[in-house]
Amino acid sequence: MKFLPLIWKNIWRRKVRTIFTLLSIFVAFLLFGILMTIRAAFSLGVELAGVDRLIVIHKVSLIQPLPVSYQGRLSTVPGVDLATHASWFGGIYQDPKNFFAQMAVEPEPYLKIYKEFRVPPDQMKAWLADRQGAIVGRELAKRFGWKVGDRIPIQGTIFRPKSGAGDTWLFNVSGIYDGDPGTDLTNFFFRYDYLDENRRRCDGCVGWYIVKIADPSQSASLAHKFDDMFANSDYETKTTTEKGFIDSFAKQIGDIGTIMMAILAAVLFTILLIVGNTMAQSVRERTSELAVLKTLGFSNGAIVMLVLVESMFIALLGGGLGLGLAWLFVQGGDPTHGMLPAFVLPNRDLVAGVAVMVMMGLLAGTLPAVAAMRLRITDALRRQG
Amino acid sequence: MTGLRQVFAVTLLNLRTIPQRLGSSAVAVLGIAGVVVVLVAVLSIAEGFFAAMHSAGSPTRALIMRSGSDSEMTSGLGGPETDIIKQAPGIARDGQRAVASAELFVIIDLPKKSTGTSANVPLRGIEPAALQVRDEVKIVEGRPLQFGTNEVVVGRAASRLFSGLDVGSEVRSGQNIWKVVGIFEAGGSVAETEIWCDAHTLQGAYRRGNSFQSVLVKMPSSQSFDEMKNWLTSNPQLSVAVRREEEYYAAQSRALTTVIRTIGFAIAGLMGIGAIFGAILTMYTAVATRAREIATLRALGFNSVAVVISVLTESLGLAAIGGVLGGLAAYAAFNGYQTSTINFQTFSQVAFAFRVTPSLLLLGLAYALVMGLVGGLMPAIRAARLPISSALREL
Numbered sequence: 001m002k003f004l005p006l007i008w009k010n011i012w013r014r015k016v017r018t019i020f021t022l023l024s025i026f027v028a029f030l031l032f033g034i035l036m037t038i039r040a041a042f043s044l045g046v047e048l049a050g051v052d053r054l055i056v057i058h059k060v061s062l063i064q065p066l067p068v069s070y071q072g073r074l075s076t077v078p079g080v081d082l083a084t085h086a087s088w089f090g091g092i093y094q095d096p097k098n099f100f101a102q103m104a105v106e107p108e109p110y111l112k113i114y115k116e117f118r119v120p121p122d123q124m125k126a127w128l129a130d131r132q133g134a135i136v137g138r139e140l141a142k143r144f145g146w147k148v149g150d151r152i153p154i155q156g157t158i159f160r161p162k163s164g165a166g167d168t169w170l171f172n173v174s175g176i177y178d179g180d181p182g183t184d185l186t187n188f189f190f191r192y193d194y195l196d197e198n199r200r201r202c203d204g205c206v207g208w209y210i211v212k213i214a215d216p217s218q219s220a221s222l223a224h225k226f227d228d229m230f231a232n233s234d235y236e237t238k239t240t241t242e243k244g245f246i247d248s249f250a251k252q253i254g255d256i257g258t259i260m261m262a263i264l265a266a267v268l269f270t271i272l273l274i275v276g277n278t279m280a281q282s283v284r285e286r287t288s289e290l291a292v293l294k295t296l297g298f299s300n301g302a303i304v305m306l307v308l309v310e311s312m313f314i315a316l317l318g319g320g321l322g323l324g325l326a327w328l329f330v331q332g333g334d335p336t337h338g339m340l341p342a343f344v345l346p347n348r349d350l351v352a353g354v355a356v357m358v359m360m361g362l363l364a365g366t367l368p369a370v371a372a373m374r375l376r377i378t379d380a381l382r383r384q385g
Numbered sequence: 386m387t388g389l390r391q392v393f394a395v396t397l398l399n400l401r402t403i404p405q406r407l408g409s410s411a412v413a414v415l416g417i418a419g420v421v422v423v424l425v426a427v428l429s430i431a432e433g434f435f436a437a438m439h440s441a442g443s444p445t446r447a448l449i450m451r452s453g454s455d456s457e458m459t460s461g462l463g464g465p466e467t468d469i470i471k472q473a474p475g476i477a478r479d480g481q482r483a484v485a486s487a488e489l490f491v492i493i494d495l496p497k498k499s500t501g502t503s504a505n506v507p508l509r510g511i512e513p514a515a516l517q518v519r520d521e522v523k524i525v526e527g528r529p530l531q532f533g534t535n536e537v538v539v540g541r542a543a544s545r546l547f548s549g550l551d552v553g554s555e556v557r558s559g560q561n562i563w564k565v566v567g568i569f570e571a572g573g574s575v576a577e578t579e580i581w582c583d584a585h586t587l588q589g590a591y592r593r594g595n596s597f598q599s600v601l602v603k604m605p606s607s608q609s610f611d612e613m614k615n616w617l618t619s620n621p622q623l624s625v626a627v628r629r630e631e632e633y634y635a636a637q638s639r640a641l642t643t644v645i646r647t648i649g650f651a652i653a654g655l656m657g658i659g660a661i662f663g664a665i666l667t668m669y670t671a672v673a674t675r676a677r678e679i680a681t682l683r684a685l686g687f688n689s690v691a692v693v694i695s696v697l698t699e700s701l702g703l704a705a706i707g708g709v710l711g712g713l714a715a716y717a718a719f720n721g722y723q724t725s726t727i728n729f730q731t732f733s734q735v736a737f738a739f740r741v742t743p744s745l746l747l748l749g750l751a752y753a754l755v756m757g758l759v760g761g762l763m764p765a766i767r768a769a770r771l772p773i774s775s776a777l778r779e780l
Contacts, residue, residue, distance in 0.1 A: 017669070020662040027659045031652060038648070060559040061492045061505060063458070063732065064591075096455045099640075099729075157459035167453045236559050238494070248502035252734065254726040259430070263423050267656055270419030274663035277412040281670060 003302075007310050014282065018314065021278050025318030025360070026325075028271035029353060033326020035264050036349035042253055051216040052081075053113065055245040056209035056226055059236040063088075065205035066235050068196075073229065074211055079222055081214050084109035087192065087207035091154040091169065093144070100140055102154065102188040103207075104195040107135075113212045116179045117189075123148065123175025131194045133174035137185035141176045148173050159199040169198075182344040210242070268356065276364040279311050283368035290372050291380030300373040307372055311365030312358070319357035323350065391687050395695035398682075400702070402675065409667045413700075414707040416663035417756050420656045421711025421749040426719050427649030428748070429739040431642040434726070437737035438638035441574035442631030444607040445477075446518065449600040449617065452626045456637070456730045457490040457599045462625070464595035469622055470602075475613030477603040479517065485602040486515035489587050492733045493558045493580075495547040497725075504725075506547055507733040508537075508558075510584030510597075518603045519571065527552040527567030532583045538567040540577035542736035546725055550580070561590045575634070578725065578736045601630070637730045657756055664760025668700050672768040679768055680776035689769035696765035697758065704757020708750040715749070716741045 011018055056074070058064035066085075074083040089102035107127055111117055119127070119135055126148075127133040136146060146152065150173045160167050171190055179185060196204065213222055223239035230237045240248070283290075290303060298306075330345045403410055449470055450460035462470075467487035477484040489510035494503040513532050516522055530536040537556070544550040544565075556563040563582060571577050588595065604610060607629075614627040672679070679692055720741040728735045 017666060020666060024659045024662040027655050031655050035652070058559075059494070060561075061494045063492055063505075090459055092455065097640075155453060157454050232560075248500075248504075249727075251497070251500045251502045252504050252727040254724050259427075263427065263652060266419050266423050267652075267659075270416050270656070270663075271659050273412050274416050274659065274666065277409055278666050281409070 003306060007306060007313070010282075010286070010306070011310055011313060013286075017278060017282065021275055021314055022318040022321075024271050024274055025315060025357075026322040028267055029319040029322030029357065030326050031267050031322075032264060032353050032356070033323050033345055033349075034329070036353075037326070037330050037343060037345045039261075040346050040349070041343055042250065051219070051241065051243060052213055053242040054211040054213060054219060054223055054226070054239050055242050056211060056237050056239045057245075058208075059227075059238045062208065064235075065202060065207060066209065066237065068204040068206050070209060070230065070235075070237075071206075074209060074226065077222065077225060077229075079214055079218050081212040082109055082113055083209055083211045084113060085192070085206035085209045086110065087195065087205075088158070089154075089156070089190075089195070090158050091156050093152070093154050098144075100143075100186050100188055102190065104192040105189050106192050107189075110189070110210075113210055116183045117177045117187075118179055119175045119177045127174035127191075130172055130174055131191060132170060132172050134171040134188055134190035135175040135177050136173055136188050138176055138178050139185035140188060141173070143186075146173050146176075148175060156199075159195065159202065161198050162200055163198070211239075268360075272360055272363065275315070275360065276367070279314070279364045280368040280371075283307055283372055287372075287375065287380050291375060291377050294375070294377050295381070304369040304373050307369035308362070308365040311369075312361035315357045315361030315364065316354075319353065319360070323353045323357075388688070388691065391691035392694045395682060395687060395691045396698045398678070399671070399675075399695045399699045402671075403699070406667075406671055406674065409670050410703055413664045413667035413703050413760070414710065416660040417704050417707030417753050418711035418714065420653060420660045420756065421708050421753050422715045422718075423656060424649060424653035424752060425712060425715035425741055425745050425749045426739075427652065428646065428745050429715070429719050429741045431645035431649065432742055432745060433737045433740040434645070434735070435638050435642045436740055437573060437575050437735060438634045438728075439631070440572050441576055442629070442634040443519075443521070444629070444631060445604045446630040447602050447604060447610060447613065448628050448630050448633050449602065449625050450598070450628075452624045454626070457488075458731045458733075460598045462487070462597045462600065464597065466623060466625075467597050467600050469620065470600045470617060470625065473602075473613045473616045475604055475609035475611075475616070477605045479514075482514070483602070484514055484517050485600055486512040486518050487584060487597040487600045488512070488515070489584050489591070489593060489596075490598050490731070491587070491591060492731075493556075495549070495556070495558075498546060498548050504547065505727065505733045506543060507579045507731065508587070509579050509581050510587030511581050512584050515581070515601070518601050519576070520603075521574075522569050522571045522576070524567045525570050527565075530566055530582065533585070534583065535561070535563055535586055536566045537563045537580050537582040538569050539565055539580050541568055541570045542577040542723075542725070543580060543734075544568050545723075546578070546734070546736055556580075573738070575728075575735050575737075578734055637728060640729070641726070653752065657752065661756050661760045664700055664704065664757060665763055667703070668696060668761050668764035669767070671699065672696060672764045672771075676768075676771060676776045680771055680773045683771075683773050684777065692769045693765040696768050697761045700761025700764075701754060701757045704753045704760070705750070707757075708753025711753065712741075712746040712749045716746065 058066055068085065071083055071085060074080060084106050087104040089104055091102050093100070111119065123135065127135055134152070152171045152173060153168050154171060156167045156169050161169055177185070213219060219241050226239045227237050293303060327345055327350070330343060450457060451462055454460035471483040471485045491508050492505040493508050495506045496502065497504040516529065524538065525541065530538050539550045549556055550565055552565055552568060554565050556565065584597065587593070604613065610629060617623060617625055617627050683689065683692065719739045722739040723736065724739070725734050725736040727733065
């Protein structure tokens with residue numbers, strides 16, 4: 001402990017250099033945090049998927065509709081808690097660039113299954129009372145400045161309304177939903193009965209079913225049961241767990257994870273190289289001082305400690321600030337407004353970040369520390385400069 | 386000319402001493418090379434995707450969909466409507482018949498070879514004229530499909546990416562069975578990720594009645610577009626949107642390429658800061674170890690401009706080496722790398738190859754030089770300002 005002032009003095013003996021080193025590490029870990037967030041976003045929050053939810057889609061592809069009559073049959077299977085459905089609307093609000101997901105759902109069962117979407121009770125009541133009502137995510141509402149009670153026109157692309165001018169559907173914002181960090185707050189949910197009664201075609205068809213099961217360990221056998229139940233019908237199904245469903249969808253986006261990791265490795269390697277070199281040099285410059293310390297009776301271990309503490313301090317300070325800023329940035333929400341649905345920096349990656357900092361400090365400090373330890377006092381003292 | 390001679394002499398002196406500082410010079414070079422690799426690699430993704438989408442569009446083709454729909458996926462046209470569309474002036478004709486293909490566009494689930502997970506593969510129902518409309522399409526294996534049957538031809542990229550799409554195999558999708566009879570190439574464009582079948586067979590298989598989603602037409606020249614568009618949009622029997630095929634595919638690729646480019650520039654920008662610190666540190670070291678030499682030169686009458694230029698030249702030289710190395714590494718590692726992603730506009734897979742273009746390499750080199758310039762500036766000024774007497778006294 002008594003050597004802390006010495007270490008402190010050593011760190012700041014070349015202020016400019018130390019500040020640049022700190023900034024380099026800071027930048028590296030800022031990038032680390034942001035890339036990890038993007039990676040998590042592209043895996044579409046697989047971690048957040050419920051294990052007790054099964055997704056039933058048309059066997060040919062997700063875009064083929066299923067009949068609404070399947071709901072009753074799914075509900076009666078033993079082991080099923082609740083079955084509901086959702087339909088993709090794919091409408092355009094003002095401009096195709098303003099993309100966000102709109103889904104027609106059954107309000108009560110849907111929110112019972114997706115407990116992560118939280119709606120205030122009075123707004124829920126308003127939604128149940130208004131056929132044209134819709135609930136929107138907090139982020140989405142912020143993006144377009146919507147308030148409860150606003151009337152939102154959305155142009156249908158897949159479904160056209162029976163009455164009214166052109167393709168425009170009108171909705172009322174009944175409520176705004178919130179959720180834990182990482183919950184997708186960019187969705188627009190409206191009532192299925194409104195859609196079904198007013199569309200020109202596709203009477204009684206739904207997009208996909210979500211089935212909540214009582215026992216997650218039964219998911220595989222129940223999935224089989226559902227698919228067998230509808231085999232050889234006009235609408236054969238394919239059932240997967242929600243996790244499997246999201247995972248396979250994320251895989252369709254491609255190797256984003258691999259690419260991110262490759263970039264990150266390049267970044268960290270580059271920075272480590274620069275920082276390691278700087279630290280080694282700062283120890284080399286101090287050769288004669290270290291020799292004096294040894295003469296005064298400092299043990300080899302103490303010298304190694306002095307150097308290592310110095311490099312660890314720089315790595316942890318710079319890295320901590322960088323990762324901290326990345327974390328703050330992520331708390332500010334998704335800057336692309338809905339391109340990335342899940343925008344969180346997972347805790348797991350925060351821990352990994354700290355581990356990388358420690359490793360960086362050790363690697364950068366070890367070589368010069370060992371060199372300092374091996375120093376023979378007489379040689380070092382004789383050497384100038 | 387003494388000024389120039391001075392610059393030359395000091396620069397040469399600097400460069401000659403590089404071998405003594407190999408370690409720290411190598412760090413600066415590698416640091417800059419690392420940044421260039423990342424910048425070029427990320428941008429080559431956007432470049433490749435853009436190229437795949439862009440080469441799908443021809444200036445002499447137009448795509449007609451229902452008005453209000455922004456992709457084939459959400460469009461819908463009745464059979465009679467497509468017949469009217471084919472009568473429009475400005476469409477190329479082969480005898481009495483319009484060179485136009487009314488098409489259906491759906492997706493089917495097929496397992497991806499690399500992961501085994503299911504992927505959305507586009508299945509396009511075409512009319513016999515389709516191959517005439519898309520004259521760049523060539524059957525490279527097997528034969529063209531027989532219309533009126535369940536035969537399909539598969540794009541080169543689709544057959545490579547997804548399981549069970551070789552000539553002679555059968556694809557089971559729900560209750561339909563499709564027989565693969567040929568593989569086609571379409572200049573590396575997005576069409577190569579598609580499976581093509583007879584539109585009428587597809588109508589039956591998907592219970593679409595007599596309906597289509599789009600009509601792709603060939604024009605004798607790109608000038609015919611306006612005439613055709615005016616005729617179609619003013620026809621009271623129709624409610625359609627007419628787009629040049631190029632514009633359609635450019636719009637489809639815009640969202641993704643913008644995201645990738647933004648990410649690429651942001652990452653390279655941040656990394657660049659780190660690399661600039663690296664260059665600054667290297668050059669400071671270079672100046673510090675040569676403080677006495679520089680002071681001696683100044684005492685001999687060399688002016689400070691020569692000193693500044695010499696330091697900058699060294700740092701630019703190192704940066705240029707880094708830029709070239711980084712560019713070469715990115716080219717070797719990523720050019721032509723095959724991958725696929727999902728296009729959210731049509732909700733289906735698009736195969737493409739990373740493209741490291743000459744302009745990307747130049748951009749990488751330019752960025753490297755900027756890093757070298759910024760990184761060398763402060764140390765150069767410090768070298769020029771070094772007080773001669775104290776520097777000479779230093780041991």
